[in-house]
Amino acid sequence: MTRLLPPLRLVGATTLRDGALQSRSVAIADGRITRGPLPEVDLTGYYVLPGMIDLHGSAFGRHLAPQPTAQFDPMTALASTDREAAANGVTTAYLSHGWSWHGGLHGPDFAETFMAAHQLYRSAALTDIRIALQCETHMVDTAARLMAAVRRYGVGYVVFQNTIEDMLETLRDETLMSGELTALDAAGVQAFRQRLRRAQERSREVPRHLCRLAEVFDEMGVLYGSSGDLDGETRETYAMIGAKICEFPRSRRSAAAAKAMGDPVVLSASSAFHSGPQKSRVAAMELVKQQTCDALASDFYYPSLLKAVWLLVDNHGVSLPAAWSLVSERPAEIMRLPDRGTIAMGRRADLVIINEETRLIEATIVGGRLAFLAGEAGARFLGHSAEPQAPMLHASKTVNRPHHQPRN
Numbered sequence: 001m002t003r004l005l006p007p008l009r010l011v012g013a014t015t016l017r018d019g020a021l022q023s024r025s026v027a028i029a030d031g032r033i034t035r036g037p038l039p040e041v042d043l044t045g046y047y048v049l050p051g052m053i054d055l056h057g058s059a060f061g062r063h064l065a066p067q068p069t070a071q072f073d074p075m076t077a078l079a080s081t082d083r084e085a086a087a088n089g090v091t092t093a094y095l096s097h098g099w100s101w102h103g104g105l106h107g108p109d110f111a112e113t114f115m116a117a118h119q120l121y122r123s124a125a126l127t128d129i130r131i132a133l134q135c136e137t138h139m140v141d142t143a144a145r146l147m148a149a150v151r152r153y154g155v156g157y158v159v160f161q162n163t164i165e166d167m168l169e170t171l172r173d174e175t176l177m178s179g180e181l182t183a184l185d186a187a188g189v190q191a192f193r194q195r196l197r198r199a200q201e202r203s204r205e206v207p208r209h210l211c212r213l214a215e216v217f218d219e220m221g222v223l224y225g226s227s228g229d230l231d232g233e234t235r236e237t238y239a240m241i242g243a244k245i246c247e248f249p250r251s252r253r254s255a256a257a258a259k260a261m262g263d264p265v266v267l268s269a270s271s272a273f274h275s276g277p278q279k280s281r282v283a284a285m286e287l288v289k290q291q292t293c294d295a296l297a298s299d300f301y302y303p304s305l306l307k308a309v310w311l312l313v314d315n316h317g318v319s320l321p322a323a324w325s326l327v328s329e330r331p332a333e334i335m336r337l338p339d340r341g342t343i344a345m346g347r348r349a350d351l352v353i354i355n356e357e358t359r360l361i362e363a364t365i366v367g368g369r370l371a372f373l374a375g376e377a378g379a380r381f382l383g384h385s386a387e388p389q390a391p392m393l394h395a396s397k398t399v400n401r402p403h404h405q406p407r408n
Contacts, residue, residue: 012044031368051091051350053331056297074117086371126371232257268299269308
């Protein structure tokens with residue numbers, strides 16, 4: 001793990017504190033937000049915002065297997081993913097990994113290998129990397145193994161999903177392309193069909209299986225939810241067993257049902273720019289405007305978080321504080337992480353520093369440690385900058401903020 005930054009104060013920047021943009025300094029010491037006179041870093045022309053908390057990231061898959069026939073070791077993939085997350089302002093990253101009948105990189109064998117690698121890597125991580133297990137509902141025969149793995153590796157978040165119908169459609173229509181199927185030969189596809197058939201045969205056992213998992217997860221303090229709910233009835237069924245988090249709903253009805261029951265809705269930021277692997281996901285931006293979204297997750301593309309924030313600000317009339325809360329404060333509340341998500345006294349020093357002119361991330365601080373540093377902000381931190389130049393106004397910027405006197 002990298003060293004803590006020495007005690008310092010970030011001054012001159014526009015800071016998001018108490019739900020508003022303010023001309024206010026941020027003091028850091030011992031990895032926490034503090035106060036008092038400290039050596040200063042002039043960040044005039046920058047935003048200082050709370051670090052992003054990403055509740056679902058699968059981008060590490062391309063670091064693990066950039067091609068179907070090219071697989072790299074998990075430690076290398078974790079290190080590369082860690083750096084990508086930091087460069088995109090993510091300070092707490094939940095890596096979404098499968099526990100599925102699909103087998104291969106998505107099966108329990110590799111899941112346990114990956115969790116063991118993650119456990120070893122965390123002490124050297126730049127960001128706070130955690131695991132979110134995507135558990136197929138029909139994995140009835142692995143219940144004991146799953147619960148043991150969750151306990152052994154300290155998994156704090158499990159998401160139930162059922163991809164059987166999607167895969168049946170894929171297998172019926174040979175023109176549909178599925179990455180995990182196109183990489184298989186005839187024997188591999190046949191084995192896949194057999195695993196799918198065995199999973200279908202356990203359908204009657206699924207409700208009791210999920211209730212059992214829910215009971216154990218409650219005892220362990222594990223948060224759990226569901227992904228890809230097709231309708232309101234499906235969401236209600238999951239909510240009844242305690243799977244309250246509604247991740248990537250596939251219809252407006254399922255998202256509306258979650259909100260009606262007080263369950264948090266997590267949407268894909270990537271879906272605002274690309275349909276991705278699930279074409280039927282609802283449009284995140286529309287649900288944000290309708291106040292049916294509680295948090296945005298990167299899904300399969302880390303840069304989508306920042307792009308989605310600016311899209312909301314520029315094209316949908318959402319204020320920067322409100323848009324940023326979807327990637328910081330609200331995810332922290334959903335995951336019960338009271339030490340992060342906002343810039344406040346005593347909280348972790350998880351910060352993102354963004355150039356106001358270019359809107360690019362130039363520094364990420366995680367727990368008071370530098371995880372990413374670039375551009376003019378890098379020069380300022382290293383003391384190589386002379387008088388800071390007045391930033392040019394961004395042509396499309398629509399954020400208006402009142403003038404505030406600098407204070408702690």
